[in-house]
Amino acid sequence: MEAGAVLGFEPKPFYTPTELATLIEVDPSTVMDWIHRKELYAVKLGPKTYRIPLAAVVSRLNPEAAKPRRITIDGSDLAIDEDRRKRRPVVAR
Amino acid sequence: MAQEYHQRLEEIVKAFTGRYGQVSYGTTNGPNGDTTKLLVRVDIPGWGLPQIATLVFIEKHLWDPDPERYAYLYDLHLAPRPSGRFAYHWHDDVPHRHCETPPGAADHHYEGILFDDIGWAAEELFHMVTSGISCRGLRPLRDGPAEAVAA
Numbered sequence: 318m319e320a321g322a323v324l325g326f327e328p329k330p331f332y333t334p335t336e337l338a339t340l341i342e343v344d345p346s347t348v349m350d351w352i353h354r355k356e357l358y359a360v361k362l363g364p365k366t367y368r369i370p371l372a373a374v375v376s377r378l379n380p381e382a383a384k385p386r387r388i389t390i391d392g393s394d395l396a397i398d399e400d401r402r403k404r405r406p407v408v409a410r
Numbered sequence: 411m412a413q414e415y416h417q418r419l420e421e422i423v424k425a426f427t428g429r430y431g432q433v434s435y436g437t438t439n440g441p442n443g444d445t446t447k448l449l450v451r452v453d454i455p456g457w458g459l460p461q462i463a464t465l466v467f468i469e470k471h472l473w474d475p476d477p478e479r480y481a482y483l484y485d486l487h488l489a490p491r492p493s494g495r496f497a498y499h500w501h502d503d504v505p506h507r508h509c510e511t512p513p514g515a516a517d518h519h520y521e522g523i524l525f526d527d528i529g530w531a532a533e534e535l536f537h538m539v540t541s542g543i544s545c546r547g548l549r550p551l552r553d554g555p556a557e558a559v560a561a
Contacts, residue, residue: 329459372456399445
């Protein structure tokens with residue numbers, strides 16, 4: 318599902334706390350509280366500068382849409398690993 | 411053993427969800443059942459927006475004769491601009507980093523570090539999404555690992 322439909326407003330890769338506060342109609346201090354309480358993930362670019370990734374916004378506002386999707390992955394490299402394992406013991410770290 | 415593995419998968423998926431981008435994940439087994447691979451892929455930003463970067467975490471487990479975690483590959487690809495690749499790898503007993511600007515640059519193995527907290531490396535790599543990739547200050551790796559198990 319596309320971000321616009323998930324969030325109900327124009328999506329972008331990153332938001333400032335003020336931008337997000339405006340979009341969801343809360344005080345900027347509320348967004349900062351979420352960040353400080355680790356209820357909303359944000360990248361700290363400077364002492365007072367944050368950017369909030371789209372994923373964090375989706376997770377906060379629409380947790381169902383943020384759920385991870387299970388996919389089928391390629392395992393052809395494991396045949397090589399198993400063959401190498403026979404020839405060379407693995408040392409645990 | 412299986413329970414421990416599934417706990418590990420849940421831990422990794424949880425570490426990525428709600429942070430960097432749209433998360434997908436999967437697992438698969440080797441042909442002899444001796445190895446298991448889990449993969450977490452993060453499309454940044456995700457949800458239908460133009461792709462900025464892809465973060466891929468792969469961990470491989472050896473099940474026979476004893477359960478051991480024996481490799482991780484933790485890769486960031488920036489695309490389309492600014493393009494490049496930075497990765498933390500540990501396999502064949504050699505922790506190392508890959509740094510490619512532009513992608514495909516020759517001699518891209520550098521001395522690496524081991525880390526216990528996947529969140530730490532994810533954070534480091536994600537900062538490159540906003541600041542770009544730089545290979546400055548990295549020391550080339552003299553005896554690099556074979557690339558057969560790399561992603």
